[in-house]
Amino acid sequence: QQPVQSPQAVILREGEDAVINCSSSKALYSVHWYRQKHGEAPVFLMILLKGGEQKGHEKISASFNEKKQQSSLYLTASQLSYSGTYFCGTLGGNTGTASKLTFGTGTRLQVTL
Amino acid sequence: GAGVSQSPRYKVTKRGQDVALRCDPISGHVSLYWYRQALGQGPEFLTYFNYEAQQDKSGLPNDRFSAERPEGSISTLTIQRTEQRDSAMYRCASSDRVGGYTFGSGTRLTVV
Numbered sequence: 229q230q231p232v233q234s235p236q237a238v239i240l241r242e243g244e245d246a247v248i249n250c251s252s253s254k255a256l257y258s259v260h261w262y263r264q265k266h267g268e269a270p271v272f273l274m275i276l277l278k279g280g281e282q283k284g285h286e287k288i289s290a291s292f293n294e295k296k297q298q299s300s301l302y303l304t305a306s307q308l309s310y311s312g313t314y315f316c317g318t319l320g321g322n323t324g325t326a327s328k329l330t331f332g333t334g335t336r337l338q339v340t341l
Numbered sequence: 342g343a344g345v346s347q348s349p350r351y352k353v354t355k356r357g358q359d360v361a362l363r364c365d366p367i368s369g370h371v372s373l374y375w376y377r378q379a380l381g382q383g384p385e386f387l388t389y390f391n392y393e394a395q396q397d398k399s400g401l402p403n404d405r406f407s408a409e410r411p412e413g414s415i416s417t418l419t420i421q422r423t424e425q426r427d428s429a430m431y432r433c434a435s436s437d438r439v440g441g442y443t444f445g446s447g448t449r450l451t452v453v
Contacts, residue, residue: 230383260441260442262441262442268446269432269444269445269446269447270384270432270442270444271444272440272441272442272443273441274441275439275440275441313381315383315384317383317442327389327396327397328374328386328389328397328400329374329386329442330386331376331383331384331385331386332383333382333383334381334382334383336381
């Protein structure tokens, strides 16, 4: 099944923080996060592997709780350039090599002045 | 190449015609994926390859859809006897064994 993301949409003022959640009904090996701007291809942000790893990318970080089968993406001090739709992509089971991602339902983020 | 290249960018075809969509992945990337994406939705898996071997085609909607990657590089997704419901953005992505996906710009298919 498709991972469920929440919230579906969020509007922020520049400088505010946001959290996007991704929840799966299946055991997960890893979680990817992507951002897609309107009319463009999804762009890879980061990958989190089994082990509760937390990663950061500038002011964007993420966590992965494999027991809860959940991941969260944290955007701090948001910038206008953060606007777009965010997708998580999940890889199930014990896959150690390339396999297919199942993408989540998406979260539309809009940052305003 | 520097990125994933897909062609054509746009394709308008009449119902019943066959279409072939091409994907040229990043050089050296082992894995190649085909997804379909509806407006506002996440990419929906179709099929993927490791090298030239098709690993999983469970997402192909029916037997009118097929894909190949004969030399482990360029891939072609073919849709036979197109129907209006096939209209969508078709995206290709490639990755190395453990990394994130790099997506191409996609082919917007319209069946009239």
